[in-house]
Amino acid sequence: xxxxxxxxxxxxxxxxxxxxxxxxxxxxxxxx
Amino acid sequence: xxxxxxxxxxxxxxxxxxxxxxxxxxxxxxxxxxxxxxxxxxxxxxxxxxxxxxxxxxxxxxxxxxxxxxxxxxxxxxxxxxxxxxxxxxxxxxxxxxxxxxxxxxxxxxxxxxxxxxxxxxxxxxxxxxxxxxxxxxxxxxxxxxxxxxxxxxxxxxxxxxxxxxxxxxxxxxxxxxxxxxxxxxxxxxxxxxxxxxxxxxxxxxxxxxxxxxxxxxxxxxxxxxxxxxxxxxxxxxxxxxxxxxxxxxxxxxxxxxxxxxxxxxxxxxxxxxxxxxxxxxxxxxxxxxxxxxxxxxxxxxxxxxxxxxxxxxxxxxxxxxxxxxxxxxxxxxxxxxxxxxxxxxxxxxxxxxxxxxxxxxxxxxxxxxxxxxxxxxxxxxxxxxxxxxxxxxxxxxxxxxxxxxxxxxxxxxxxxxxxxxxxxxxxxxxxxxxxxxxxxxxxxxxxxxxxxxxxxxxxxxxxxxxxxxxxxxxxxxxxxxxxxxxxxxxxxxxxxxxxxxxxxxxxxxxxxxxxxxxxxxxxxxxxxxxxxxxxxxxxxxxxxxxxxxxxxxxxxxxxxxxxxxxxxxxxxxxxxxxxxxxxxxxxxxxxxxxxxxxxxxxxxxxxxxxxxxxxxxxxxxxxxx
Numbered sequence: 001x002x003x004x005x006x007x008x009x010x011x012x013x014x015x016x017x018x019x020x021x022x023x024x025x026x027x028x029x030x031x032x
Numbered sequence: 033x034x035x036x037x038x039x040x041x042x043x044x045x046x047x048x049x050x051x052x053x054x055x056x057x058x059x060x061x062x063x064x065x066x067x068x069x070x071x072x073x074x075x076x077x078x079x080x081x082x083x084x085x086x087x088x089x090x091x092x093x094x095x096x097x098x099x100x101x102x103x104x105x106x107x108x109x110x111x112x113x114x115x116x117x118x119x120x121x122x123x124x125x126x127x128x129x130x131x132x133x134x135x136x137x138x139x140x141x142x143x144x145x146x147x148x149x150x151x152x153x154x155x156x157x158x159x160x161x162x163x164x165x166x167x168x169x170x171x172x173x174x175x176x177x178x179x180x181x182x183x184x185x186x187x188x189x190x191x192x193x194x195x196x197x198x199x200x201x202x203x204x205x206x207x208x209x210x211x212x213x214x215x216x217x218x219x220x221x222x223x224x225x226x227x228x229x230x231x232x233x234x235x236x237x238x239x240x241x242x243x244x245x246x247x248x249x250x251x252x253x254x255x256x257x258x259x260x261x262x263x264x265x266x267x268x269x270x271x272x273x274x275x276x277x278x279x280x281x282x283x284x285x286x287x288x289x290x291x292x293x294x295x296x297x298x299x300x301x302x303x304x305x306x307x308x309x310x311x312x313x314x315x316x317x318x319x320x321x322x323x324x325x326x327x328x329x330x331x332x333x334x335x336x337x338x339x340x341x342x343x344x345x346x347x348x349x350x351x352x353x354x355x356x357x358x359x360x361x362x363x364x365x366x367x368x369x370x371x372x373x374x375x376x377x378x379x380x381x382x383x384x385x386x387x388x389x390x391x392x393x394x395x396x397x398x399x400x401x402x403x404x405x406x407x408x409x410x411x412x413x414x415x416x417x418x419x420x421x422x423x424x425x426x427x428x429x430x431x432x433x434x435x436x437x438x439x440x441x442x443x444x445x446x447x448x449x450x451x452x453x454x455x456x457x458x459x460x461x462x463x464x465x466x467x468x469x470x471x472x473x474x475x476x477x478x479x480x481x482x483x484x485x486x487x488x489x490x491x492x493x494x495x496x497x498x499x500x501x502x503x504x505x506x507x508x509x510x511x512x513x514x515x516x517x518x519x520x521x522x523x524x525x526x527x528x529x530x531x532x533x534x535x536x537x538x539x540x541x542x543x544x545x546x547x548x549x550x551x552x553x554x555x556x557x558x559x560x561x562x563x564x565x566x567x568x569x570x571x572x573x574x575x576x577x578x579x580x581x582x583x584x585x586x587x588x589x590x591x592x593x594x595x596x597x598x599x600x601x602x603x604x605x606x607x608x609x610x611x612x613x614x615x616x617x618x619x620x621x622x623x624x625x626x627x628x629x630x631x632x633x634x635x636x637x638x639x640x641x642x643x644x645x646x647x648x649x650x651x652x653x654x655x656x657x658x
Contacts, residue, residue, distance in 0.1 A: 025510045027423065
């Protein structure tokens with residue numbers, strides 16, 4: 001159970017990091 | 033040649049400040065462990081000493097070769113003495129080598145991040161070396177313009193037409209020296225230097241507190257923000273403000289955990305310099321004092337700890353507020369007019385100024401506060417008046433990528449808790465006062481340090497490490513991609529592809545009119561300018577004529593054409609420079625101080641021949657007062 005919880009947290013963190021970074025890059029260059 | 037000289041001079045200035053600052057701080061016993069820590073802290077304090085010395089000689093009327101010569105000589109002797117005591121620069125090098133040996137070898141990730149940040153800094157140098165153009169409104173209106181007036185008059189004095197000249201001016205003192213020794217390039221490089229010092233502080237302290245990844249990711253977070261890049265190429269002051277804010281916060285956090293009093297005193301000194309750089313430094317002072325008082329009460333600690341922080345902070349900040357009190361009757365002039373009053377200012381002007389400061393942002397409700405991180409990361413245009421596209425107002429995103437995942441884990445370091453509390457208090461202060469993007473930069477600096485901590489924690493897991501390293505690389509690459517086109521035209525000016533004159537003529541609507549006045553009038557001819565406050569390139573004594581800036585022109589008299597002409601004569605004005613767009617505007621804004629009436633009076637005076645138009649290039653006109 002603990003292991004699953006750890007995996008979920010890592011998954012959420014990784015998804016958050018990548019999604020926000022990519023969204024940002026798209027946003028900053030949207031007018032170019 | 034002048035630009036190469038500027039680079040040489042800023043390097044010398046940094047070296048002198050390193051030794052002077054180091055000497056001044058020696059008694060605090062800080063035990064700084066690496067060269068980045070020492071360089072950032074010593075040079076930051078050394079620059080403060082330099083700025084206050086310039087204030088001193090300026091108030092004594094010594095802004096000339098004798099005054100500056102003595103000042104530089106004093107600094108060289110002080111630095112020389114310190115070098116001898118420390119066993120010269122060789123010891124510094126050896127210390128640095130020893131530290132490298134002690135620590136583990138830099139990883140490829142670290143080297144890549146440092147290389148990429150180095151590339152960004154190198155690109156930004158072009159923006160600093162180029163003359164201040166259209167995106168530097170405040171530099172041309174006062175950050176550089178007021179120091180130029182001080183230099184022309186040989187002293188620091190009350191300037192009745194520009195209320196901003198009563199702000200705390202620590203950074204502008206360095207710009208005064210830069211303008212005197214070299215020109216705008218050296219002045220602007222001082223601001224870039226404060227960015228380099230902020231990055232060194234993030235690097236050194238991140239590494240000291242949590243590890244090597246923390247150091248470089250803190251650096252990457254701050255350096256990859258387009259807002260930081262834009263500021264670094266200007267002669268604004270927000271990066272100096274951020275440097276001292278960060279230093280105050282991190283020194284405070286280290287004291288909180290390690291308990292060595294030297295760090296608390298350093299925090300006080302940095303907080304004083306922060307207040308001496310920008311009046312919103314009151315937020316720093318307020319939040320640090322509140323946290324300190326909380327600890328005093330909770331842990332029943334001796335109250336002298338509070339004095340150890342407050343005394344240096346108040347002492348260092350006070351010259352600016354005392355000066356303002358003496359010259360204007362209001363220590364925070366022109367703010368808090370209702371409380372303190374103040375010379376050459378009134379309630380109507382205070383209201384206009386207040387409105388201009390609070391028009392930015394997203395509202396002050398609970399929901400606005402809750403979604404603020406998202407808005408800062410993705411709706412940054414709301415926090416500025418520039419109306420930019422191209423993302424220039426973005427505070428970057430690495431803090432937004434890496435900090436929220438920390439909520440998923442427990443057992444955080446105590447220093448990072450103190451830092452996050454300070455960032456939160458600072459954000460609340462910012463949120464409820466002026467939600468202006470660049471005023472957020474010091475909080476971004478604190479968040480950057482905490483972001484380093486988050487990255488260091490992510491190193492513990494393979495997937496997290498890969499993801500965090502990947503986003504750092506992606507965002508840094510985007511930062512480089514942003515910095516190149518952002519500075520391209522200015523690089524062309526620096527490298528001679530575009531002439532400086534053409535660049536300024538194209539960027540600044542009043543530039544040709546200023547050239548006309550500079551070329552045709554006698555050196556003492558007095559000029560009034562209307563419709564654009566950016567007077568830096570005018571080489572004659574001048575003042576802003578619009579009634580929302582000052583009360584030099586009587587509001588009643590200035591509202592009619594004959595009255596306006598007689599007021600201009602009374603003030604000894606020979607030329608008036610008016611921005612055409614301002615004169616043609618039909619806006620009724622600022623009616624309460626009679627701006628529309630002034631506009632109509634000037635228009636009528638020009639049309640009826642009371643004022644003779646001698647130049648008009650479609651952007652601005654010059655009229656003669658006879």
